[in-house]
Amino acid sequence: MTEQLDFASRRELFLHALGFERVRGDQIGEIAGQAVAKTFPKGSTIFHQDEPCRYFYVVARGIVKVEFCSAGGTCVTYLLAEKGEPLNLVGPFTGLPRMMSATALEASVLLLVERDWFVRFAFRNPELVTGIIQILGRAVDSANNRLIDMMEKRVQERVIKILHVLNRKFGDRLAFTSSEIAELAGTTTESVLRCLGALRERGIIRSGRGELWIKEPVRLERFQDEAFWV
Amino acid sequence: MTEQLDFASRRELFLHALGFERVRGDQIGEIAGQAVAKTFPKGSTIFHQDEPCRYFYVVARGIVKVEFCSAGGTCVTYLLAEKGEPLNLVGPFTGLPRMMSATALEASVLLLVERDWFVRFAFRNPELVTGIIQILGRAVDSANNRLIDMMEKRVQERVIKILHVLNRKFGDRLAFTSSEIAELAGTTTESVLRCLGALRERGIIRSGRGELWIKEPVRLERFQDEAFWV
DNA sequence: CGAGTGTTTGATAGCCTTCAACTGGAGTGG
DNA sequence: CCACTCCAGTTGAAGGCTATCAAACACTCG
Numbered sequence: 001m002t003e004q005l006d007f008a009s010r011r012e013l014f015l016h017a018l019g020f021e022r023v024r025g026d027q028i029g030e031i032a033g034q035a036v037a038k039t040f041p042k043g044s045t046i047f048h049q050d051e052p053c054r055y056f057y058v059v060a061r062g063i064v065k066v067e068f069c070s071a072g073g074t075c076v077t078y079l080l081a082e083k084g085e086p087l088n089l090v091g092p093f094t095g096l097p098r099m100m101s102a103t104a105l106e107a108s109v110l111l112l113v114e115r116d117w118f119v120r121f122a123f124r125n126p127e128l129v130t131g132i133i134q135i136l137g138r139a140v141d142s143a144n145n146r147l148i149d150m151m152e153k154r155v156q157e158r159v160i161k162i163l164h165v166l167n168r169k170f171g172d173r174l175a176f177t178s179s180e181i182a183e184l185a186g187t188t189t190e191s192v193l194r195c196l197g198a199l200r201e202r203g204i205i206r207s208g209r210g211e212l213w214i215k216e217p218v219r220l221e222r223f224q225d226e227a228f229w230v
Numbered sequence: 231m232t233e234q235l236d237f238a239s240r241r242e243l244f245l246h247a248l249g250f251e252r253v254r255g256d257q258i259g260e261i262a263g264q265a266v267a268k269t270f271p272k273g274s275t276i277f278h279q280d281e282p283c284r285y286f287y288v289v290a291r292g293i294v295k296v297e298f299c300s301a302g303g304t305c306v307t308y309l310l311a312e313k314g315e316p317l318n319l320v321g322p323f324t325g326l327p328r329m330m331s332a333t334a335l336e337a338s339v340l341l342l343v344e345r346d347w348f349v350r351f352a353f354r355n356p357e358l359v360t361g362i363i364q365i366l367g368r369a370v371d372s373a374n375n376r377l378i379d380m381m382e383k384r385v386q387e388r389v390i391k392i393l394h395v396l397n398r399k400f401g402d403r404l405a406f407t408s409s410e411i412a413e414l415a416g417t418t419t420e421s422v423l424r425c426l427g428a429l430r431e432r433g434i435i436r437s438g439r440g441e442l443w444i445k446e447p448v449r450l451e452r453f454q455d456e457a458f459w460v
Numbered sequence: 461c462g463a464g465t466g467t468t469t470g471a472t473a474g475c476c477t478t479c480a481a482c483t484g485g486a487g488t489g490g
Numbered sequence: 491c492c493a494c495t496c497c498a499g500t501t502g503a504a505g506g507c508t509a510t511c512a513a514a515c516a517c518t519c520g
Contacts, residue, residue: 068374074382076374090367093360099371123356130323136366137320141329143373144298144306150380151416152304155508177466186381188509193467209466209517385476407498418477423500439485439498 005037005060010111017058017084019131027125031118035111040064046087046102046110053091053098056118059083062108063170066100067183076146077183078139080105080169089132092118106175150186158185159195163205164221167214175211235267235290240341247288247314249361257355261348265341276317276332276340283321283328286348289313292338293400296330297413306376307413308369310335310399319362322348336405380416388415389425393435394451397444405441 011032014020020028037060040046046057046064059081066079066087078100081087087102092115113121122128149158162185166174178196179189196212199205204220206213214220241262244250250258267290270276276287276294289311296309296317308330311317317332322345343351352358379388392414396404408426409419426442429435434450436443444450 068371068378070375070378070382072378072382074378076377076381078370078374090363090370093363094367098367099374123359126353129353129359132363133320133323133366136363136370137324137328139370140308140320140366140373141298143370143377144308144329145300147306147373147377147380147416148298148300148302148304150377151306152300152302179466186377189466190468190510191508194469197468207467409498419498420478420500421476423498427500437499 005109005111007032009060010035010037013058013060013084013111018086019089019135020128021131022127023125023131024127027121031113031121034117034121035113037109037111039107039109040104042104042107044104046104047100049099049101050097053088053095054115055112056092056115057087057102058111058113059085059087060109060111063105063175064102064108064110065105065180066102068100075183076186077180078143080166080184082170086135089135091115093122105180146186155185155187155191156195156198158187159192160199160220161185163199163214164217167217167220172214172217173211174214177210235339235341237262239290240265240267243288243290243314243341248316249319249365250358251361252357253355253361254357257351261343261351264347264351265343267339267341269337269339270334272334272337274334276334277330279329279331280327283318283325284345285342286322286345287317287332288341288343289315289317290339290341293335293405294332294338294340295335295410296332298330305413306416307410308373310396310414312400316365319365321345323352335410376416385415385417385421386425386428388417389422390429390450391415393429393444394447397447397450402444402447403441404444407440 011029014023014028014032014035015025035058040062047053049069061083064079064081064087065077066081067075068078069075079085079087087110088098088100091098095115122132149161153161159181162181163174166176166181166184178192182189182192185192196205196207199220200207202219204214204216206215241259244253244258244262244265245255265288270292277283279299291313294309294311294317295307296311297305298308299305309315309317317340318328318330321328325345352362379391383391389411392411393404396406396411396414408422412419412422415422426435426437429450430437432449434444434446436445
């Protein structure tokens with residue numbers, strides 16, 4: 001199901017895409033010309049773990065979850081990508097399968113660029129390469145920070161931190177289930193629910209089936225500090 | 231303290247350095263010509279957290295620990311680099327400080343390349359860029375794997391896994407203290423000690439002050455599986 | 461209306477950190 | 491050469507956090 005997304009929209013998207021900030025205008029036009037839009041219904045798989053990389057993907061609309069799963073079945077969410085965020089920065093260069101899979105959390109539109117073409121494009125745009133390396137550096141830092149949080153913070157604090165991060169990125173209404181939040185905080189659904197219950201009692205959030213609202217972002221932040229001092 | 235390491239040795243090092251595998255011979259010669267060797271005594275700091283990046287570093291001799299520390303004081307070891315391994319792949323491109331610091335675990339010699347020069351060099355060697363992106367991809371995968379291990383494996387299994395990885399990389403004699411292993415396994419010194427005690431009782435390892443020997447690598451691996459099924 | 465998914469809450473067990481005390485060896489300074 | 495200090499290792503006990511299991515309940519979608 002290939003949706004028509006006109007050239008101007010694709011160009012606009014790449015102009016503000018993460019990692020493409022400093023790429024020259026004519027080059028943006030070139031990659032926009034090569035990109036093809038494709039829609040994915042809610043819950044569908046965009047690419048799979050252990051599947052060789054064929055395309056470079058950028059989110060044009062919707063939210064895509066990229067997750068990392070072990071043989072044992074445990075999964076951690078690596079990325080929640082929205083408009084302008086690339087899904088796979090490494091795959092195109094190696095062509096090899098990675099340990100990640102991507103699914104659409106809501107009906108989404110992605111831009112696809114043929115892998116070979118993308119790599120050649122990157123090599124003649126140093127600004128893009130710098131952008132990619134920068135993003136990968138952030139990814140490494142983020143993963144290490146989560147590792148440290150797993151060690152020194154308790155479940156409550158981790159959940160609150162996740163809510164805070166989600167709030168900054170997606171606003172006051174968060175359309176995530178408790179198990180999705182658990183996968184981000186590195187804990188179980190039940191523990192998340194208990195934590196949400198406590199926050200709801202204090203009037204900091206409001207929660208419903210598959211969505212929750214942050215009512216008092218400031219108190220959320222403060223609550224995190226409080227927890228830290230207990 | 232700048233040690234003279236002759237051109238041939240520096241060239242030999244870059245030839246086999248991680249990420250440089252496919253770089254053309256004449257280019258290897260060029261970067262070897264630019265590199266300066268510097269020795270660091272055991273325990274000394276090579277670069278510090280929050281300090282802007284000035285050089286690209288490759289280990290020529292010794293072992294260097296790169297670690298990631300939180301404000302709370304918890305540290306995780308990100309990398310144990312030996313001969314031929316680069317310390318900082320991201321820093322040179324951004325110039326910004328990262329959250330990592332590097333210290334020499336034993337007396338070590340590093341090759342330093344001026345950051346600006348290195349970046350220009352990388353941009354005219356796509357093979358190197360591909361290598362760098364590949365290594366960063368591995369780093370992301372590794373961090374995510376450790377995250378999953380923290381969730382689904384118990385301390386024992388994590389420690390054994392670390393011993394196994396160290397054994398593959400450094401051989402049968404491991405010159406690490408328990409707290410260094412703890413920093414790798416994401417646990418406390420005491421828990422590592424208890425685990426080492428159990429392995430020693432079974433004759434799988436032998437341990438002394440600041441070093442330990444893997445006597446039966448195969449049983450170590452099997453023990454890991456055993457633990458998995460308990 | 462039934463099924464399935466997401467939410468809620470309680471009870472329990474157990475892993476692991478934390479705290480504490482002690483040992484032994486290496487290195488240092490007198 | 492000796493004494494002292496400090497670090498690394500060792501072991502025990504206690505307690506808390508959280509995963510796990512279990513049982514309902516509510517809402518949505520077919």
